[in-house]
Amino acid sequence: MPPIKELHYFDRSPKYPSPNGLKTASPIARIWRNEPFHRRQCRRILRSLPGCIVSRRFDRIGWGLRWVFGYYDDRWYKSLFPDVSASSISGEITPAYALLDGEDIEWMRKINPSLKIILLVRIPVDRAWSALRFYKKIGRFKKEIECVNDVLIALTEEGITRRGDYPEIIGNYLN
Numbered sequence: 001m002p003p004i005k006e007l008h009y010f011d012r013s014p015k016y017p018s019p020n021g022l023k024t025a026s027p028i029a030r031i032w033r034n035e036p037f038h039r040r041q042c043r044r045i046l047r048s049l050p051g052c053i054v055s056r057r058f059d060r061i062g063w064g065l066r067w068v069f070g071y072y073d074d075r076w077y078k079s080l081f082p083d084v085s086a087s088s089i090s091g092e093i094t095p096a097y098a099l100l101d102g103e104d105i106e107w108m109r110k111i112n113p114s115l116k117i118i119l120l121v122r123i124p125v126d127r128a129w130s131a132l133r134f135y136k137k138i139g140r141f142k143k144e145i146e147c148v149n150d151v152l153i154a155l156t157e158e159g160i161t162r163r164g165d166y167p168e169i170i171g172n173y174l175n
Helices: 027-033 036-054 058-069 076-079 094-099 102-111 122-136 146-156 158-165 166-174
Strands: none
Touching: 076 158, 094 158, 094 166, 102 166, 122 146, 122 158, 146 158
16 A cells, blocks of 8 residues: 555646646646645655655665656556455555546546455444544645534535445446
């Protein structure tokens, strides 16, 4: 597994309600635009590099530098899994991939024809409540949630409702 849990490579399109620092492929443009999500990820990776040196995890240093300074394309994405062989298992965890449409699911398969997808689903209410707490933590809501009505409005946000539409999600992947 990569050092970062959620790579968000396949949900970079603005059509998906995902926080994503990979939407700009060029490292120069990303640095110039100073995108908050990407900036947080980069800071986290760069802060981990001294510890990687001390623990002699040089593979993690290379990975981190590829992540921060790489040009985001399919070749770059594959380079994030350097130890993959025919007999190994590797992957990533990005819950936002539940929102992918057929075209982007096909893109995943094109990059890796032997792809196996594991879809984990949660009780819809638990998943929605977890998303609400996460969005609150990262400051996604413009105002303080003060009453039940505010919670109900927040729970109708597209990113939350679409992640709980399991028939649609499963149908997209089965197709």
